[in-house]
Amino acid sequence: MHHARIIDQRTASPLRLLLMLGNWTGGGAERVAVHLMNGLGARGPAPIDVHLGLLHDGQAWRDQLDPARVHVAPDAARFGFERPNRELFGPGALAAAALHGPRAVRRIIAQVRPDVVMSFLKGTAILTWLALAGLPRGGQQPRPRWIVREGNNVLATADQETPARILRAASLGLTRMAYRRADAIIANASGLARDLPGQLGLDPARLHMINNPVDVAAIAEAARLPAPDLPRRPYLLAVGRLEWQKGHDLLIQAFAHSLAWRTHELVILGEGSRRDALHRQAEGLGVARRVRFAGFTANPHAWMAGADLFVLPSRWEGFPNAAAEAMAAGAPLLLADCNYGAADLVTAGVNGTLVSPGDAEALGAAIARLLANPAERAAHAAAGQQQVRRFARERILASYARLVTRVAEANAARTAPLRFAPA
Secondary structure: OOOOOOHHHHHHHOOEEEEOOOOOOHHHHHHHHHHHHHHHOOOOOOOEEEEEEEOOOOOOOHHHEEEEEEHOOOHHHHHHOOHHHHHHHHHHHHHHHHHHHHHHHHHHHHHHHOOEEEEHHHHHHHHHHHHHHHOOOOOOOOOEEEEEEEOOOHHHHHHOOOHHHHHHHHHHHHHHHHHOOOOOOOOOOOOHHHHHHHHHOOOOHHHHOOOEEEEEHHHHHHOOOOOOOOOOOOOOEEEOOOOOOHOOOOOOOOOOOHHHHOOEEEEEOOOOHHHHHHHHHHHHOOOOOOOOEEEOOOOOOHHHOOOOOOOOOOOOOOHHHHHHHHHHHHOOOOOOOOOOOHHHHHOOOOOOOOEEOOOHHHHHEEEHHHHHHHHHHHHHHHEEEEEEHHHHHHHHHHHHHHHHHHHHHHHHHHHHOOEOOOO
């Protein structure tokens, strides 16, 4: 007698993944989302249909996304997540997020009907947790599985966002409750993966370390494109949001005290709330004519390739995308050895230089030394272009696909109806 084969009905259609972000400002999380949207589909053991949900929209890299798979909350204007993080924790902003955020996330989930939701960063994770808690457990469409992707230093971010002790405790308490209910947690740096279980009381078995993807080939190609706005003088380059976390004030101080302004310009790519303050600082130090705030550019890689030195002065990070991309573009790196991510990228003295975070004097001394040693910079740049292949887009996306598929299968095994196929 021939036995019929049992087939899961869910295998007839692609696994559907919803990436959930609170905002779209052109930062590292958004860059990773672009890679997942455009490259994840054929990476796993089964096709993955990737959609993007946004509580607040923006324009960065939107021309690289299929608009039919981007879902913006209809009441996005309520949230205003484009503001600095600290402003998001005012009473009005908190009330608006708590009142409208979970409902907006539920609406997007209902529209997309995903098998798995992946939230980015803790604010969106808390809203996603509340949204999923409000979904019924029964019915035709099972509640989706949930992956938290954490890409920043949770404790440092909480300190900066909520300096009041009671608000900080409440923020971290909500974060703990939310993350403990996720089916899986992704950390994007090895130090972050090491520390998160102790910081938030998480089960280490549910935590996975996946570095951010770097499209090495595309960056190499983009680095060769002409960039007519490049400085005529030699220059140092920094890339990142103009916010306290990124430490541009430390870099401007180090640039002035190192006397690098005599031979070089300092170019800073990025936008943010501290632009005016940083410009005033440069004026006060007498280097404003040598510091250029060039704003956002869709192709920073030509700027990276032309820099004598790429500097990341951050006070904290998750995994510094800009530094990884600068490495791929062939720039020598000088990074603050902050928590987290710098140590994942740089082996000091081999493919870059590390200095203590928050130390403008050490940063300035390193700038002066490296600018005086072009052979050392060239050796670091060459080694960096070899080592950055560890983060090649294809390898990292394959890791994401395996995890998403594994998490989805846990839901399918429990909820999917079965049908019989002829033997």
